[in-house]
Amino acid sequence: MEHLFKPTPIQKKFFTPIVIILSAIAINGLVFLLGRFVFGIGAVTNLNDQFPWGIWIGIDVAAGVALAAGGFTTAALGHIMHKDKYEVIIRPALLTAMLGYTFVAMSVMIDLGRYHYIWHPLVMWNGTSVLFEVGICVMIYLTVLYIEFLPIVTERFIGRVNLPGFLAKFNNTVDKLLRVLDRALDKTMFIFIISGVVLSCLHQSSLGTLMVIAGEKMHPLWQTPILPLLFLLSAICVGFPMVIFESLISSKSFGLKPELDVLEGLGRMVGPMLLIYLTAKMVDVVIRETYVHLMTINTESIMFTIEVMIGIVIPLRMFFSRKISKTPEGLFWASAFVIFGVLLNRVNNFIIAYTPPYAESSYFPSFGEISVTLGFIALEILLFRFLVMIFPVVSTPQKVAFKTKYAVKGLFR
């Protein structure tokens, strides 16, 4: 059993027609973002005293955190459960999580009225605040993700340090430092990997607790004390589909053969997870007798039905079907449905379910809000493409057939 795949920087042209379109979307978003900083939040968004949070929190932050769950789920599978087969997907998932959380932090920053005080939670603690816990966990986890990515950076540059101009005389020193860093990380990485998983479990669930305090202002279909459990389960559900979805898209984009065997293995684990999530959600609806709200047709009941049917039931069926979950198309669409379902769940929880008592009209995001959200997503994809061209992240077939250690060193000694 020889591993023929090895993570390498991808050598392709950066600019393609799609990249140019994405760049345009990103620039459009940045223009509106500039507007937010010059004229204030009210000028660019449709937020008001009744609807203090919009899609920048509902999609960019809440859904962003959920969709970056591929990072901790693959880390748990590859490093903690030690399933070597899945090593190839760990690095792309890690990079996605790292970028995802970076953009979550940026979205929080632009949504804060007093963004210059973003460091306040570090020194001003409020133990009763769910938001404080989420904020601190996300900050630490983001740091952990950067640390987990460092070995990829050292791998890229060790023995290849080539500083420009007069800095060249430091080449040896830098190389030595990198080697020291690499060895230190090698020895300690397990601490960070476990921390990453624990921190993820904590803030993924607490993100659900966030809306519980809204009490009666939140529609009973979603307002439940087990929201943290539902958020954690759905985050775990969406981790692997996100990896599958991304892996299929990037292999298509870079003209590589998708590692179907690995993706299929991931897909096999999604079905049972979805079943657990669906059960928890249904038990909740039955025990709290909130199904009565599904008898009337309104925005809430329709959105809830779509979320459960398209986001959970259909992909559940697809992942349990041996025939569908063996083809790349089947895997792609089943994963897309799960991603859509969890994204919609976060939107439902943070926006649709939130019905403040004195609202004169319901909230719909402004063109500016949508532009910024899309712009950030485009920017994230572009950065991913850029980084996999510099760093050894995506595994490509190698001519030399030797057994490689990817993933994090030190775990295989």
Add this chain to the structure above:
Amino acid sequence: MNKSRRNFLKTSAFMGASIAGVASTKPVKGAPKNILSDDRMGVLVDTTVCIGCRKCEWACKSAHDMPTDPIEKYDDRSVFDKRRRPDAHALTVVNEFENQNGKFPIDVKVQCMHCDHPACLSACIVGAFSKEENGTVLWNGDKCIGCRYCMVACPFQIPAFEFDKAWSPDIKKCDFCFDRTKKGMLPACVEICPMEVLTYGKRSELIRAAKEKIRLYPERYVDHILGEHEVGGTSWMYLSSKDFAQLDFPKLGKNAAPGVTEAIQHGIFAYFIPPIAIYALLGGVMWLNKNRKHEEHGGDE
């Protein structure tokens, strides 16, 4: 509905406890600085006396150095055509409601209720809110990061945000004239009210007075002091001749707004035992799997 929710909370607390091994039935703490003094003050609003002169609106703006029209302009009653809410430019507003069985319309002043267990205070990420000894719920602009979670949390939908300001926008809400009461003065609205709609006093005495009023004039008042028990009690309390739901008050239970969240939080974070337990568990699993791999590969890797 309420009962099933309670049961569900118990279930979830049990789930948390079974992970933690620690039961968490702590009472609501509110936050570090949540002193519920027996002598805390309050205001009793008797909506049956209010004539809707809106002098309180003017006094409030003047006392807080906010731009305002001259006081004569406040006689204009056309503003009552629309339901208004306190916002970044007005910390209190008066709304008028039709009264089918009475001669006069009902006027209701709206402002922050100054809860005994404020949701804003519990929710605030940096602890920018404080419950002062005299009952005031105060916002601290030196801490606030403008995340607007207090607005999501508030059961009365009171905190307002300066959406039109690009640099350092404030959260705006009634501060119970903290700077005035500190010096022994009355809150501006209470002081100016010509009809004595607003009574400022010790909260416990106000409740006694309100109950006496209801007992003496049962045909004048509904037997309900809004704010005595709602969300665990508020400093501002209301008397009315009508059901409060008809006067645009949200229907709220007796449980303090932050109760459920704090129970969940304390369940997940019971002395950091659950996180540490998960950490240890994962570490153990990792170690076992690593050793197993070692044996399989003969320890060459």
